[in-house]
Structure formats: C-alpha cells, structure tokens
Amino acid sequence: LIGSLLEVRRNRLSFVLRELREHGDAVAFRMGPKRLYLLCHPNHFRHVLSDHPERYAKGIGLAEARPLLGDGLLTSNGELAAAQRQRLQGAFHAERLREIGGQMERALTSMLERWRQAVGRTGTLDIASEMQELTLDVLGSTLLGIDLRGRAGAVAADFAVVTRWAMRRMTALVKLPLAVPTPANLRARAALRRLDQLADEIVRQRRAGGDSAHDLVSSLLAAKGGRLSSKQVRDEILTFLLAGHETTATTLAWTCHLLALHPLVEQRLHGELDRVLGGRFPAPEDLPRLSWTKAVIEEAIRLYPPVWMIPRRALVDDCIAGHNIPAGSDVLLSVYTLHRHPSFWEAADRFIPERFLREAASQPAAGAYLPFGTGPRACLGSRFGMMEATLALAAVGQRYHLEPDPGHRPEPEGSLTLRPRRGLLLRLRERRWPVSGDNA
Numbered sequence: 001l002i003g004s005l006l007e008v009r010r011n012r013l014s015f016v017l018r019e020l021r022e023h024g025d026a027v028a029f030r031m032g033p034k035r036l037y038l039l040c041h042p043n044h045f046r047h048v049l050s051d052h053p054e055r056y057a058k059g060i061g062l063a064e065a066r067p068l069l070g071d072g073l074l075t076s077n078g079e080l081a082a083a084q085r086q087r088l089q090g091a092f093h094a095e096r097l098r099e100i101g102g103q104m105e106r107a108l109t110s111m112l113e114r115w116r117q118a119v120g121r122t123g124t125l126d127i128a129s130e131m132q133e134l135t136l137d138v139l140g141s142t143l144l145g146i147d148l149r150g151r152a153g154a155v156a157a158d159f160a161v162v163t164r165w166a167m168r169r170m171t172a173l174v175k176l177p178l179a180v181p182t183p184a185n186l187r188a189r190a191a192l193r194r195l196d197q198l199a200d201e202i203v204r205q206r207r208a209g210g211d212s213a214h215d216l217v218s219s220l221l222a223a224k225g226g227r228l229s230s231k232q233v234r235d236e237i238l239t240f241l242l243a244g245h246e247t248t249a250t251t252l253a254w255t256c257h258l259l260a261l262h263p264l265v266e267q268r269l270h271g272e273l274d275r276v277l278g279g280r281f282p283a284p285e286d287l288p289r290l291s292w293t294k295a296v297i298e299e300a301i302r303l304y305p306p307v308w309m310i311p312r313r314a315l316v317d318d319c320i321a322g323h324n325i326p327a328g329s330d331v332l333l334s335v336y337t338l339h340r341h342p343s344f345w346e347a348a349d350r351f352i353p354e355r356f357l358r359e360a361a362s363q364p365a366a367g368a369y370l371p372f373g374t375g376p377r378a379c380l381g382s383r384f385g386m387m388e389a390t391l392a393l394a395a396v397g398q399r400y401h402l403e404p405d406p407g408h409r410p411e412p413e414g415s416l417t418l419r420p421r422r423g424l425l426l427r428l429r430e431r432r433w434p435v436s437g438d439n440a
C-alpha cells in the first residue's frame with residue numbers, strides 16, 4: 001500500500017543510491033498512491049531540463065516548501081517564473097558581481113575575527129554552521145541591504161526548521177494542514193512568522209531609506225514591468241535568502257571537509273594562495289589566477305552537490321528512456337548519482353581536483369556535471385555562489401590548516417540540500433602565512 005515510503009522517509013539519500021545502483025539509470029517506485037521516477041543519465045537531464053522544459057513544472061519537495069517560498073522563483077512556473085527571472089537577473093550581471101565580490105571582504109573579515117577568538121580557545125569549530133552565518137551575512141549585505149550580523153545563526157535555524165518540516169511532509173501518510181497545532185506545525189509556524197518579519201523588515205528599511213541601491217530589493221521594488229504585490233516581494237526575498245545561503249554554505253562545508261582529509265590537495269591550495277595573493281586579502285580581480293582553489297570547489301560539489309536532487313512534475317504524458325511518464329508523475333533527477341556515474345567519471349568516488357584544471361588530460365563528459373542544473377531554470381546565482389565560495393576558501397586557506405575532528409564522522413543528509421546531518425566539526429590550526437603591508 002505504501003510502496004517505498006518508509007524507506008525514503010528513513011534515509012532519502014541511501015534509498016536513491018541503492019535503487020539506482022541495483023536497477024540502472026532509470027527506476028520507477030511508489031510512495032503511497034504516487035508513482036515516481038528516479039533518473040540519473042545525462043540524456044535524462046537534457047530531456048527534462050533543456051530539451052522539453054515546457055513539459056515539466058517544479059516538483060515534489062519544492063512544492064511542499066510553498067508556505068516558505070510561495071511563488072518565488074525557485075518554486076514558480078511558466079510565465080510568472082520567466083518574468084521574475086528577467087526582472088531579477090540584472091542583480092547578477094558581471095559589473096554588479098565585481099562590486100559584490102568587493103563587498104564580501106567585510107563579511108569574511110568578521111567571520112575570520114570570530115574564528116580567531118574561538119580557535120584560540122578550542123581549536124574545533126562547526127564549519128557547517130559557521131558557513132551558514134557567513135553566507136547569510138553576505139546575502140544580507142550585498143543583495144538585500146540588511147545587516148544580519150549577530151542574527152544569522154537564528155535565521156539559519158528558522159530556515160532549517162521549515163525545510164525539514166517540508167521534507168518530512170513529502171513522505172507523510174497524512175498531511176495535516178499547517179493550521180492544525182501539532183508540535184511540528186507549531187514549530188514551523190513560529191519559524192515562518194519570524195522569517196516573514198525579516199522579509200518585512202528588509203522592505204520597510206529600504207522604503208524608509210529611499211532607494212539608491214542597485215541590488216535585488218531595488219529590482220523587486222522598482223515599478224519597471226509592473227508593480228509586484230507585497231506577497232510576491234516577500235516570496236522572492238525568502239527564496240533568495242534560502243537558495244543563496246544554504247547552497248553556498250554546504251559547498252564550503254564539504255570543501256573544507258575534503259581538504260581536511262587530503263593534506264596534499266590542501267598543501268597545493270596553500271601554495272597557490274601564497275603565490276597569487278602574497279598575503280593580500282583575496283579580491284575578485286584574483287579569481288582568474290586561483291585556478292586550483294576553484295578546481296577544489298568544483299570537485300567538492302561534484303562529490304557533494306548541494307542540490308543533490310532536481311524534482312519536476314510532468315505536465316503532459318511523456319516518455320523517457322523507454323519509461324512512459326504519465327502526466328502528474330514526479331520525476332527526480334539525481335545529481336548526486338550523475339556526478340558519481342562510473343560510465344562518465346574515472347575513480348568516481350575519489351577527490352581529484354585535477355579533473356577540473358584547464359590543462360587536464362580529459363575534460364568532464366558533456367552533461368555529466370550539473371551542480372547548477374541546466375536549461376532555462378538553471379541556477380540564477382551560480383556565478384555569485386562560485387565567486388563567494390572561491391573568495392571564502394581563499395581567505396580561510398590563507399590562515400588555517402584544516403584537520404578532521406577524530407571524534408566526529410560527518411554524514412550527508414539528503415534534505416532540500418545535501419547538508420551535513422549533525423554539523424561538520426573540524427580542527428583548525430593557524431598557518432604562518434606571508435603578510436603584506438596593506439590590507440592583510
């Protein structure tokens with residue numbers, strides 16, 4: 001009667017891995033009355049995301065997150081989504097990104113100062129929550145015009161409560177409306193209320209201060225192309241806060257974890273940082289010369305793609321890899337498995353950043369590497385996220401050696417993102433690094 005529901009509920013990630021390992025690149029399974037299709041071949045991704053995006057809407061999981069994200073860009077479809085993308089992409093154009101990169105220095109400096117004091121005491125930090133605070137601080141100060149210092153931890157916790165609630169509903173046998181006062185609903189409602197207040201505060205501050213900024217909030221409030229309702233503005237603010245913090249934070253957490261396990265990769269990173277930066281704080285102009293730093297991140301999100309699963313719902317009957325997909329079915333594109341597919345990756349489970357260097361003997365196969373999705377709904381913040389991750393890793397690598405915490409085994413949890421289930425504890429040891437005269 002319930003199909004694979006309990007197994008999915010117990011551990012989504014291990015269910016997906018086992019099914020695809022045992023049954024090939026396309027697997028159909030049931031969860032209660034629903035039939036779902038798990039897919040992991042590059043051709044499947046191309047079919048759904050690039051060749052026929054009009055046949056699919058955003059799917060399961062994202063749909064459950066609607067109380068949080070409403071009709072924001074991550075969850076919306078059709079003409080609404082196309083208009084919103086067009087309206088918002090100006091906040092990410094190349095010139096603006098260079099400015100944003102410069103503004104990231106302040107948030108990075110605050111984080112490093114916090115670490116200096118904490119590491120002095122204990123030497124061990126939960127890198128996952130530290131990175132969440134960093135990425136929220138960066139989003140607040142660069143895109144949303146709000147200072148989240150001191151409250152980023154609480155905001156991240158509220159997002160975690162609501163996304164876990166949404167993910168659990170995906171496999172719930174009975175879905176009680178949010179208005180029913182169960183303990184889980186009450187927790188989710190309280191977190192949603194605080195997030196709503198944050199979105200309000202962002203808009204109020206902007207209206208009170210006049211709009212001289214050129215960020216995401218100004219694109220949302222500008223009348224160009226028709227005024228947005230206050231609900232739509234709220235939905236986009238919370239969408240960008242979620243999509244823009246959790247993904248980059250997870251990227252940085254897993255990258256640090258892999259560096260701690262691979263001292264030779266870390267040594268090469270330190271060599272590049274010392275050579276290119278000579279003790280200066282990393283800046284956007286340095287990015288073209290930080291090719292190893294970037295390759296380390298690219299390889300980390302191959303092994304631990306923050307968006308590990310891309311869900312869609314079929315709007316019409318379709319056929320993929322010989323499977324008839326009736327309209328209304330859920331299709332799950334497994335990025336995690338695509339990135340470790342033995343037909344497309346040699347030593348697929350090993351951490352080998354060299355694969356992503358321009359001079360590598362062979363380049364990743366077309367369509368086998370999609371950390372940012374593909375097609376008309378690919379990530380809008382991919383360049384923002386990569387720039388932030390590279391500058392942050394450079395700033396951390398300049399100052400610290402990372403080592404595993406012997407008592408802690410990080411484990412990926414297949415939630416809305418692939419976050420570390422119980423945080424990610426690492427030991428940090430200060431490096432001796434060259435200091436230049438000016439802004440080091």
Ligand code: HEM
Pocket residue numbers: 058073074075081085239240243244245247248251301305306307310311370371372373374376377378379380381382384385386389
């Ligand atoms: C390393 C960091 C990131 C990764 C791996 C990532 C990954 C993704 C992926 C795979 C999608 C496609 C989802 C789908 O097709 O349903 C997506 C969508 C999106 N991302 Fe990112 N993302 C990252 C950073 C960011 C940042 C920093 C922002 C904003 C500042 C952002 C904003 C968005 C938005 C708004 C969408 C929805 C686009 C649409 O549906 O049209 N992302 N992201």
